Amino acid sequence: EPEVTQTPSHQVTQMGQEVILRCVPISNHLYFYWYRQILGQKVEFLVSFYNNEISEKSEIFDDQFSVERPDGSNFTLKIRSTKLEDSAMYFCASRRTGSSYNSPLHFGNGTRLTVT
Amino acid sequence: DQQVKQNSPSLSVQEGRISILNCDYTNSMFDYFLWYKKYPAEGPTFLISISSIKDKNEDGRFTVFLNKSAKHLSLHIVPSQPGDSAGYFCAAVPTGTASKLTFGTGTRLQVTL
Numbered sequence: 001e002p003e004v005t006q007t008p009s010h011q012v013t014q015m016g017q018e019v020i021l022r023c024v025p026i027s028n029h030l031y032f033y034w035y036r037q038i039l040g041q042k043v044e045f046l047v048s049f050y051n052n053e054i055s056e057k058s059e060i061f062d063d064q065f066s067v068e069r070p071d072g073s074n075f076t077l078k079i080r081s082t083k084l085e086d087s088a089m090y091f092c093a094s095r096r097t098g099s100s101y102n103s104p105l106h107f108g109n110g111t112r113l114t115v116t
Numbered sequence: 117d118q119q120v121k122q123n124s125p126s127l128s129v130q131e132g133r134i135s136i137l138n139c140d141y142t143n144s145m146f147d148y149f150l151w152y153k154k155y156p157a158e159g160p161t162f163l164i165s166i167s168s169i170k171d172k173n174e175d176g177r178f179t180v181f182l183n184k185s186a187k188h189l190s191l192h193i194v195p196s197q198p199g200d201s202a203g204y205f206c207a208a209v210p211t212g213t214a215s216k217l218t219f220g221t222g223t224r225l226q227v228t229l
Binding site: 004033041042043044046047048056091093101104105106107108109110 | 153216
């Protein structure tokens with residue numbers, strides 16, 4: 001069964017550094033998402049992306065965050081200047097259509113980001 | 117932001133018995149609900165969903181019940197198996213915003229032998 005793949009599985013970075021988290025969504029999916037889960041808390045929506053542009057973003061997704069689909073297969077999340085509170089598990093997800101009603105979200109296994 | 121709440125952080129059930137996981141929501145704009153299963157160090161995996169026009173949806177051992185007036189849904193697993201031991205997260209989607217899932221905090225289910 002096709003799956004969403006994320007690299008790296010664990011990223012350690014120093015505060016203030018830039019970090020790029022990478023994802024390869026399922027190949028025939030058109031809608032892409034980033035969610036995150038801070039340890040002990042719930043999974044939170046960050047951003048959705050379709051047709052090479054952001055379709056929705058949360059208040060967490062401020063100017064320090066950006067997303068890009070640099071080619072036909074990769075989908076990246078960049079954090080320009082990491083803060084301690086950015087430490088979390090970041091999940092990439094994709095779906096075939098834009099609606100949950102007939103196209104459940106498929107998640108990758110996540111990248112654990114640790115900011116020191 | 118407590119729009120979707122799972123008040124039981126953990127649940128222990130004997131193998132073969134029924135597991136009932138509960139979820140409450142406050143936003144009346146939610147009209148589609150999903151349950152995801154999650155193992156540690158893995159991403160959430162879709163389990164089952166229900167639209168607000170229904171009150172029950174069944175898929176094998178998994179049944180989701182929706183009580184709109186009480187803003188409550190539950191996931192029933194019967195019979196429970198040791199492989200069901202995982203985190204279970206309910207999620208909700210508001211009308212007109214099909215893309216964004218709002219998750220609950222999860223319930224960790226332990227199925228004992």
